[in-house]
Amino acid sequence: MSDHCREFRSRIADFVTGVLSEQEQQELQEHLRTCLPCRDHMQALKQEDDSLAAHFAGIDEDMAQRQERALQMIECFHANERTNPASIWRKTMRSRYSKLATAAAILVLASVSVVILDKSTSSAYALDQTVQALQSVRHVHLIERDDTGVIRSERWIEIG
Incomplete structure (x- = not known):
């Protein structure tokens, strides 16, 4: 492979992706008419580009559905978190006054229970x-x- 071919090989990838200028495209086309290895290289890159484009097109097709499912799962998680008694209890018990009020309520309940149960047969x-x-x-x-x-x-x- 000549230095001239190495220079064109770096341009072939740009040609396949469509970022070469008009003049560079014409120079590359002239070289490809006479150089079989560079033509083969360009053909292989085109096949690879087509294969990748098809693969990512399939991924992009399902992307909207995947995003929707992910958003639904996140919303469901947040809804469960809001109604989960354990998380409500944790939020309530963060305050010092909530803890004291809960302890007082438990003591009152225990006292009333002892009085009521003591009178039973x-x-x-x-x-x-x-x-x-x-x-x-x-x-x-x-x-x-x-x-x-x-x-x-x-x-x-x-x-x-």
Whole structure:
């Protein structure tokens, strides 16, 4: 390959992409008429350029759909973030006063629960009442029902 060919080979890529001036294009065309290796080089570059253009055209076709899907996913993520109870709780608990108010509410709830539960009947006391009531009972009425509620059998049992 001559120095003259090396000079034209650098111009061939510019020719394929369409950035050569009119005069440079004419000079290159004259050289290509007489130089088979440079013509082959230009043909290979054109095929590569066409292949890349076709490849990127396919990518560009789907690009609008991909961008739309990406935007929808981002919007969905932000919508979930706004309604996510954990993120709302974190935002609320950033303030010192929010933390103090939450602690106070928990203490009040615990105090009220202790007062209410302290007044309720304990299960041991309820069991003791049941045993005492059964000591005064002379008969027990047993009714057996199926899944639909229909009585299958009925019995009276005499105690003691």
